[in-house]
Amino acid sequence: MTGAKRTLGVVAFAGLALTMLLGARLPETEEQLAYSRLIAVHPPIAWVAYVAFGVTALASLLYLFPATRHRRWDRIAAASAEVGVLFTALMLVTGSIWGKPTWGVWWVWDARLTVSALMLALLLGYGALRRVTPDPDRRAMLSAVTALGAVVVVPVNHFAVTWWRTLHQGRSLADLSPSRNLDGQYVAVMLLGFVVMTLVYVWLVWQRVLVEKAEDERGEGELAVAIEERRREGVTVA
Amino acid sequence: MTPALRLSRAVVLLGRFPALAGADLHVERGELVHLMGPNGAGKTTLLRTCAGLHNVADGEVEVLGIDLRRTAGRRVVRRRVGLLGPNGFLYDDLTVAENVRFALKAAAVDDATTKADGALRRLGLAGRLRDVTVAKLSTGQRRRAALAAVVARRPELWLLDEPHAGLDADGCQLVDELIYEAVTAGATVVFASHEAGASSPFAARTRQVVVAGGEVKQGAAVRA
């Protein structure tokens, strides 16, 4: 298994380097100048952020159903949420940088950006909850419920914010996407970016799950020791 | 009849700490059991586990024939058992009478008001104290109020954690009387108390059990 993971890691990061290189060599467009190269990274990052959120939600659901309850779903949900924080934050940052030259400002109340900011907040809350709950079983249960609550909120957020912004016809991320006369090379690099980012995500989650698993197993070993120590407390009595 | 309590190598974790580290205990119906042991021995956890408040990490725990390793079992047991905790599970802003009535109604006991009044009278709380909010009570009075809530429910199994704590001589005597009445009526009573002489009025009927280091050191089995 480690062999497969290592291969994946090599491929993912090599691919990432390649994408960056190709992206840097993309010609500038008239409107967006150098920033148009961000097309190589921003949409892929955004895509992975949504995927990460979805995986956390799905894994949490699987954990909640008694039939499929297994600690591995909790580990996957937690790992995906952590990686999701990284990608969501990156998405907001790259989106902001990409938009600055077109919009003239660092932030606009665009539907997608706003919903993403809310998603980041939800993921951070999930992480905070996990950090303050020491008991592994309870932590898994609470996290799963929180993820479920978050999943419910995201579509509501989406509709609310989208309707809100369509009332105001403001500037948006859509301004940035060069939909018409898109040169083949932009699309190619972007698609490469999608594939590469997904691989990076999978590798990161895999790493994180293994770390969690190792911690869990160490915790179980410690339990036997703790029980022994506890019993020894009572030896002087009776 | 199934035993009132049956613990077999029970392990109960509080966070990562094994409060019970393999406890064995067998209590028949109608018995009167006195848990003794140093502070931190696990007496409170033992009582709370038998009330269905804790998960069982390992081993077996059966209360009134119900398996407490399953969540459903724990929920059922909570309704049939009367636990007296250190603080009494009372609402500070409700009066004594309101607290006892709420406890009865929540447990779906018929005639909640009548039974509440009866218990309050028995505990000496039927007079002025009846309509005082719990926040204003002294420690001993709170104890009596908490006891009233347990007494009124007439559970099959009484789990009392330090029932004498904070009570004056009259109060202690009252507690002993209540315990004796309960056992005579067929209930099982398990109480934890530091006072060695706490069970003196009926020492002959009481089984002493020593708890230490998360285990039961003495008296785990029924006397032959």
Added chain:
Amino acid sequence: MLRDAALVAAKDLRIEARSRVAVNQVAPFAVLVLVLFAFALDPDRGVLVRASAGLFWLAVAFCALLAVQRAFAVEAADGGRDGLRLSGLDPGGIFLGKAAGVAVELLALEVLLVGGVAVLYQADLRGWGVLVLTCVLATAGLATAGCLYGVLSAGTRVRETLLPMLFVPVAAPVVLSATRAWEGALAGVASESWPWLRLLGVFAVVYAAVGTVVFGLLLEDA
């Protein structure tokens, strides 16, 4: 289950009537928040009037946080969730009862805040049917979501700071939708409010359902 809900709601409201926390502490706080908004946004430039709907719902959201904190602090006076578990009450009923108690308190506070907004911001209030309906639906959503996250954070040591962190991102769409619904009514174009009201309704129903089902699981595990 509904019987237990009524029992819990009655108990919580009685505690509130006795301790008067909402009346003595939360209500003045709510009005103070309105005043603070006026300080922050200069009242002379008409900004306050235009923003009154939004500021109203912001104030309501803050009150919701406090009301939920209080609802679970009451139980935590001894052993956290133990009292509720030992009572033998149906967990779904406990959830609905607690949410109902919080909702009633919030509605009372909203009446006060409506007065505050009318007086302090000189807001011109119209379209009362929609205004009231929005209040009912949004309050239901805030109360149910609040109680769900309330019980979640009640078991942790950092209850006071965790609850806002979990609750606020979830309350955001409620604030957004309620404000837009109110603005539709205030502008006299009540038909614009309907999509928002529907969204609020969906939110409330979903969180009520999720909370009822999941509350039992959340109460377990010492």
